[in-house]
Amino acid sequence: MKHKLAILGSVAFVALMFTTAVVQAQAPATSPAAATAPHKKNLLTTILEGGWVMIPIGLCSVFTLYLIGEGTTRTAPAKLCPPDHTKAVQDLFRQGDYVGAYNYCKGNPSPMSNVIRVGVSYLGDGQNMTETAMSEELAKENAQLQTKLSYLSVIGVCAPMIGLLGTVTGMMSAFSTLGTSGIGDPSSLAGAIGEVLVATASGLFIAIPAFGAFYYLRNRAAAGLHVIEDNVNALFRKMPYDLLHNVHIGDEELFAAAPNWVHGTGSPTPPPEDHGLGLPGVHAPGIEGQTVTAQAPI
Numbered sequence: 001m002k003h004k005l006a007i008l009g010s011v012a013f014v015a016l017m018f019t020t021a022v023v024q025a026q027a028p029a030t031s032p033a034a035a036t037a038p039h040k041k042n043l044l045t046t047i048l049e050g051g052w053v054m055i056p057i058g059l060c061s062v063f064t065l066y067l068i069g070e071g072t073t074r075t076a077p078a079k080l081c082p083p084d085h086t087k088a089v090q091d092l093f094r095q096g097d098y099v100g101a102y103n104y105c106k107g108n109p110s111p112m113s114n115v116i117r118v119g120v121s122y123l124g125d126g127q128n129m130t131e132t133a134m135s136e137e138l139a140k141e142n143a144q145l146q147t148k149l150s151y152l153s154v155i156g157v158c159a160p161m162i163g164l165l166g167t168v169t170g171m172m173s174a175f176s177t178l179g180t181s182g183i184g185d186p187s188s189l190a191g192a193i194g195e196v197l198v199a200t201a202s203g204l205f206i207a208i209p210a211f212g213a214f215y216y217l218r219n220r221a222a223a224g225l226h227v228i229e230d231n232v233n234a235l236f237r238k239m240p241y242d243l244l245h246n247v248h249i250g251d252e253e254l255f256a257a258a259p260n261w262v263h264g265t266g267s268p269t270p271p272p273e274d275h276g277l278g279l280p281g282v283h284a285p286g287i288e289g290q291t292v293t294a295q296a297p298i
Helices: 002-026 032-036 043-049 054-074 083-094 098-107 111-121 127-181 186-235
Strands: 281-285 291-295
Touching: 054 127, 054 186, 083 098, 083 111, 083 186, 098 111, 111 127, 111 186, 127 186
Parallel strands: none
Antiparallel strands: 281 291
């Protein structure tokens, strides 16, 4: 909760700063004397000189702060593989209480407990099915972690392009004015070009930490998933799959049932008549060497 409040506070501060910048940019000049008076540039004045592209760049900076804060929280080792979850499941496995382990993992969700819960639910299907199901669940957890982190890479690519767009449009405006009024004051042209370069610098200022945070958080998530994999392998080592054969643990509904042409242990139901339509049949082994033919529907 504290991390979320800190993230929201940072986002609100940056949004307020850029909103103030836009409002001041739209305010008219008070007097010609004030417009020509020399002044020192501060951070807010520099931001205003970047033009309209500073608004999307500001939004990118807010989104970057949110993604970094949220990614740092989600990839924390205590979040991916809580020690108390590991200890509780180990105790239940030592007692052979696999139903209790399933219920504990379902009631205490985390990336590690989700993988264990899926593995326990497949114990009755054999070792291969159990390991395959856990690998797929681990891949799903990895995909969920990487989805939001990948947006940092997108911002790292797009932010410099947005800044470059502002620079190009600003230079087009500056040279258009030059072509109309002539080069009366070269220093004014140099100042205008320097101002539009603020947009490119701002885009790079956002992109560099976004890329750095993306690679750091991606590697941190990968390290956490390796820890989960090691803990799961230790838990399921020497699992008595033969004693758990055909045992279903969990509350997931099983949809596969016996073929509809077989009723209990009696004789198979005779196949429907063909009626001379020549429909292809589906052959299945019957009882005592007989063959049951299920006709395809019309």
